[in-house]
Amino acid sequence: MKKIGVLAFQGGVIEHVKKIEEIGHIPVLVKKIEDLDGIDGLILPGGESTTIGKFLIETGVKEKILSLAEQGMPMWGTCAGAILLSKTIKNQGSGVLPLLDIVIERNAYGSQLDSFKKEVFVLRFNKTTECVFIRAPKIVDVGSNVEVLAQLDTPIAVLQGTILATTFHPELTSQNYWHSFFVENVIK
Ligand code: GLN
Structure with a gap:
């Protein structure tokens, strides 16, 4: 069983915790530097990226995550988490944890399409998720x-x-494909 940290300042924390339990691993809520000790991977949930970013900086958790990333710690950002991990946020500088060589644009689907669901085929899983x-x-550009x-x-x-970064929320569906992929193929 692996210990998966879930950054727990704000946003869709509990949904990720439940998924980790469902696939038989141990979730660890991360709110301070010490919570990062002993985890095998870290999930940065969706929510409000500016708010989560402020907490990351104020608590010093940001610096610790960056040093863990240098040592190869697997990380997965969903939605706001993906924004935090982006090297470039369009018109806004860079993410607080700029580890991923992508350009991302916030709230880019416009107000009318604020929320939607879509079935998407993923070659790597040979499944529709x-x-x-x-x-x-x-994500408007990738390295x-x-x-x-x-x-x-x-x-x-x-x-x-x-x-890993996803602009959508696999934790809000009944499927476990993305959580299993993170634990089995990204963490290994
Ligand atoms: N719009 C949010 C932001 O820019 C992200 C939305 C989400 O995580 N569901 O931070």
Whole structure:
């Protein structure tokens, strides 16, 4: 069994915790630096990226995550979490944890399409997965070292080494594909 940290300042924390338990692993709520000790991977949930970013900086958790990333700690950002991991946020500088070589645009699906669901085929799983988008960002550019795992008009799931990002919320569906993929293929 692996210990999976879930950054727990704000946002969709409990849903990720439940998924981790469902697939037989141990969730660890991360709110302070010591909570990061002994985890095998870290999930950065959706929510409000500016708020989560402020907590990351104020608590010093940001610096510790960056040093763990240097040591190869696997991380997965969903929605706001993906924004935090982006090297470039369009018109806004960079994410608080700029580990992923992508350009992301916040709230890019516009007000009318604030939330929607879509079935998307993922070659890597050979399965169709349900994707829930909530005031989602769009990945508008990816570096040459970034693998695109799923795509609508633009990439919606990307992997660079041990850093995974999805612009949607797999924790809000009944499927476990993305959580299993993170634990079995990204963490290993
Ligand atoms: N719109 C949010 C932001 O920019 C992200 C939305 C989400 O995580 N569901 O931070």
